[in-house]
Amino acid sequence: MRFVIVTGMSGAGKTTAMKTLEDAGYFCVDNLPIQLIKRFAEIAYDEQIQVDNVAISVDIRSGRALSQLNACLNDMKENGYQYEILFMECSDEKLVKRFKETRRNHPLSAKNGRIIDGIKKERELIGFIKDEADYIIDTTNLLVREFKSELDKIFVQNMEYGNFIITIMSFGFKYGIPRDSDIVQDVRFLPNPYYDEELRPLTGNDKVIQDYVMNCKEGPEFLDKFIDLVQFLIPNYIKEGKNQLVISIGCTGGKHRSVTIANEVYNRLQKSTYTVRIYHRDIGKDAVVKKL
Structure with missing residues (x-):
């Protein structure tokens, strides 16, 4: 079984990644609270449950609990629960453009605040996850079909991926x-x-x-x-x-x-x-x- 944790920058493609994995047969849970990740792993790894592959998304929406992720992952390792981290990256310029095009506010931008300020703050808060990532996909210049193709290579075809x-x-x-x-x-x-x-x-x-x-x-x-x-x-x-x-x-x-x-x-x-x-x-x- 593959247990994939999808994370990364807001607007970098996490939603598309989760939908693609779901289409590929993964059991997907969006924005799972940090406190429930280990318990969810216990259920997923239960042989009686018979789940083939699992993907959960974790991001800045977890708020202060995000700081507990490292401890949670270490606990999972100690209990023998294997996992892989997929980190979605994107340039600041492209992220600003995407938020403006969709007319959405960045989760960390204060009301009527600058999008770029929220992006910079998010980079600081989730940088530690990127350091631990098994796969980093930069969607700055990727078309959606190219992005989906990369996911297919890694999580369906199980091909070697060079993170580059x-x-x-x-x-x-x-x-x-x-x-x-x-x-x-x-x-x-x-x-x-x-x-x-x-x-x-x-x-x-x-x-x-x-x-x-x-x-x-x-x-x-x-x-x-x-x-x-x-x-x-x-x-x-x-x-x-x-x-x-x-x-x-x-x-x-x-x-x-x-x-x-x-x-x-x-x-x-x-x-x-x-x-x-x-x-x-x-x-x-x-x-x-x-x-x-």
Whole structure:
């Protein structure tokens, strides 16, 4: 049996996580009082009850009792009740945006107070839980379907999870550098298919463009060195407490060279235990601009 404790920042996706786990067959209890967690574990682990998997949510709504969570979890360990902690994380900027869009107040914001103040206070109060988490999912840049896919990998397929999400993003410099980039790599030194009228309408998702870009000495050599750099950086980013990395790869228009290299980087990093996503931000903008 799996006993999952879902927690994290308000607005980071705990409700979606609980609904997803419930759909996956977990017996779910939202906002279970801290004082009842151990008793609930005793019932869940009772062989006569025959519960396969359980998920409970615990968050800032527990109020002052939240400070008792560590003692509760230690007590569970001593009594042989195994559990896993899933912590939902999200950037302050994105959380503020979500609260404004839903017109909700943050649980810790005073009436008519600033949302960001409530978020900062919450981070201070639940930081100790994040330190103990088995899984940390940062939903800042995740689509709902991607988030659900991550949950499925961990709690349904039982796949190994590296607590680190890597986003590979292609972009065009003429449309601006992505603001959330951690690493920005310029690949405008590679051969440009744009100047071939037959190749111009195609993108880096087409094999003929990929061959054009990579069939030069610099392409494969650059790719090897760049992957080596990224693989060196990842564990050091993790050591510093990061749980996501955005690698932005740019060319002039974000349609040919950057898409090709982004795809190559994505394919190589997929072999790691980390979650790897790919996003071609500007791949279709050239056609849209021309129509205008």
